[in-house]
Amino acid sequence: MSGDLDLRTLGVALSLVTLSTTLLLCVAAWHAGREKGLRHWALGNFALMLGLLLNVSQQFIHPGLSVVLANGLMALGIGVTWLGIRAFKGQSQPQTGPIAAALMMMLLLWVFRFHVDFLPARFAVSSLILAALSMLCAKELLIKAEQPLRTAYWFTGFIALFCAIGLTIRAVASTTLFLPLEAISDSPMQSVTLLGAMVAQIGLASGFILMTHYRTTMALHTLSQRDALTNTLNRRSLLEQASQVLKLASEQATPVTLIMLDADHFKRINDEFGHQTGDAVLCHMVSRIRHHLRTNDLLGRFGGEEFVLILPGLDTESARQVAERIRLALCKQPWEDAKAPVHLSASLGVACSNQHGYLFDTLVAAADAALYRAKSLGRNRVELAQEPDKNLQDQMALRLLSQFRHNLDV
Numbered sequence: 001m002s003g004d005l006d007l008r009t010l011g012v013a014l015s016l017v018t019l020s021t022t023l024l025l026c027v028a029a030w031h032a033g034r035e036k037g038l039r040h041w042a043l044g045n046f047a048l049m050l051g052l053l054l055n056v057s058q059q060f061i062h063p064g065l066s067v068v069l070a071n072g073l074m075a076l077g078i079g080v081t082w083l084g085i086r087a088f089k090g091q092s093q094p095q096t097g098p099i100a101a102a103l104m105m106m107l108l109l110w111v112f113r114f115h116v117d118f119l120p121a122r123f124a125v126s127s128l129i130l131a132a133l134s135m136l137c138a139k140e141l142l143i144k145a146e147q148p149l150r151t152a153y154w155f156t157g158f159i160a161l162f163c164a165i166g167l168t169i170r171a172v173a174s175t176t177l178f179l180p181l182e183a184i185s186d187s188p189m190q191s192v193t194l195l196g197a198m199v200a201q202i203g204l205a206s207g208f209i210l211m212t213h214y215r216t217t218m219a220l221h222t223l224s225q226r227d228a229l230t231n232t233l234n235r236r237s238l239l240e241q242a243s244q245v246l247k248l249a250s251e252q253a254t255p256v257t258l259i260m261l262d263a264d265h266f267k268r269i270n271d272e273f274g275h276q277t278g279d280a281v282l283c284h285m286v287s288r289i290r291h292h293l294r295t296n297d298l299l300g301r302f303g304g305e306e307f308v309l310i311l312p313g314l315d316t317e318s319a320r321q322v323a324e325r326i327r328l329a330l331c332k333q334p335w336e337d338a339k340a341p342v343h344l345s346a347s348l349g350v351a352c353s354n355q356h357g358y359l360f361d362t363l364v365a366a367a368d369a370a371l372y373r374a375k376s377l378g379r380n381r382v383e384l385a386q387e388p389d390k391n392l393q394d395q396m397a398l399r400l401l402s403q404f405r406h407n408l409d410v
Contacts, residue, residue: 012056014198018049021205028209035215040084040093041208047077048201067113071126072106078133081204085140088211098133105129120174127171134164149214156207163200227301229279230286238300242310242360245298249312250358256312257319257352258360260367261289261326263305264345264379273342277335281342284335292325308364316352316384323348323382331380347374351385 022045029038051073058066079098086093105126112121141157144150225237233241242258249256263269263285270278282305289307293299298310311319327346334341349370356366366385374383 014201015049015052015056017198017201018045018052021201022046022049024205025208028212035088035212036090037084037088038208038212040080040087041205044077044080044084045201045205047073047080049077051077063113064110067122068106068109071109072102074126075105075129075133076102078130078137082133082136082140084208085137088215089140101129101133123174124171127167127174131164131167131171134160134167138164146218149211149218152207152210152214156204156211159200159203159207163196166196230283230301232286232307233298233300235300235302238298238302238308238310239360241298242300242308245310245312246353246358246360246363249353254313255315255352255354256310256358256363257314257316257350258363258367259309259311259319259323259326260302260349260351260364260371261307261309261323261346262348262371262375264347264375266305269342269344273337277337277342281335281344285330285344285346288329288333289326292322292329302364308367314352315354316350319350319352320382320384323350327380327382345380347371347379348382349374349385350382355387356385 022042025038025042025045029042051070054061054066054070054073076098079101083093083095083098108125109122112118112125138157138160141153141160143153145153225233227234246256263282266278266281269281273281286299286307289299289309293309294311296312298308300308300310302308309322311322314322327348330344330346334343336342349367349372351363351366351370353363356362366388370383370385374381377383
């Protein structure tokens with residue numbers, strides 16, 4: 001079998017592989033909804049496919065199409081793929097770069113085909129421009145990222161880097177091997193290039209779909225852990241993470257303090273301003289609370305307008321100061337409505353593991369009792385949980401009275 005037939009067969013096979021990956025990315029983009037990047041990758045693959053089909057048809061169509069336009073489309077395809085990666089990451093997409101690279105490619109190839117017919121120069125120009133665009137893709141992907149997305153990034157990025165290195169070697173080889181002009185297009189270098197491109201096409205398409213899959217998986221995992229309105233931990237996730245923190249603190253004999261916070265007169269806000277305003281006020285309250293938390297603190301929505309804070313490493317007095325700062329911040333910074341500011345206050349109960357142990361339910365019960373004591377004493381205050389040996393009947397009576405007043409919202 002002649003080398004010419006082998007190259008032609010490889011070219012057709014590469015075109016078919018590119019067509020298949022294009023269709024695969026088109027289907028994925030169709031079902032991706034608002035997921036960014038897939039449409040760029042499908043469009044980039046389509047441009048690559050057209051360029052390859054034109055390039056393998058050099059014996060049948062004009063060189064202006066099979067050489068100049070074909071390589072321009074391939075450069076544009078990789079450039080659009082780079083834009084898709086940036087779109088996937090939520091970054092800007094400077095469209096002038098890929099267009100300029102494609103136009104420069106076409107201009108130089110036109111010169112080295114119709115003005116100075118020099119095949120090694122055409123190989124070098126096309127290889128270097130395609131290598132530069134591939135290197136841009138690799139640079140965007142070979143970064144630190146959260147797992148498992150980092151695995152998909154690096155898998156795809158190393159394939160793009162492999163393409164860039166291979167194309168650079170091709171450019172150097174085409175200008176330094178001093179092969180006869182008729183031998184360059186039939187050299188083993190061409191076969192290796194086509195085989196490498198085929199593997200890269202399959203790998204890149206797989207990597208892009210893997211990136212999308214991992215992004216969706218991470219989003220679903222986040223949704224399962226987060227409250228949809230406030231983006232705080234939901235109750236189940238709060239229990240899981242708080243239990244881990246308490247277990248570690250128990251082993252290290254370090255304190256952990258739980259704060260329970262409840263917005264005062266929140267029913268009145270809903271009744272007077274509407275539930276949409278109430279939702280906005282809750283989000284505002286959460287944003288103010290976050291300003292006073294550390295990166296290792298936990299914040300979760302316990303139910304309605306009640307929130308639980310887990311503060312590892314803080315004893316009762318230190319946590320009381322944090323709670324007081326949060327209370328003052330909520331009082332001093334009302335939520336600004338279009339009609340009038342909505343003033344907000346909160347009552348807080350504080351319970352520490354030094355007095356109540358490292359069981360989450362026990363700390364919640366102690367902080368809850370302190371919270372309702374704050375409610376019964378006039379709201380908008382911080383109360384510390386009582387010692388476990390205090391009169392339980394007095395605590396229960398106070399809790400029932402506070403609950404009654406809370407239900408009446410008086």
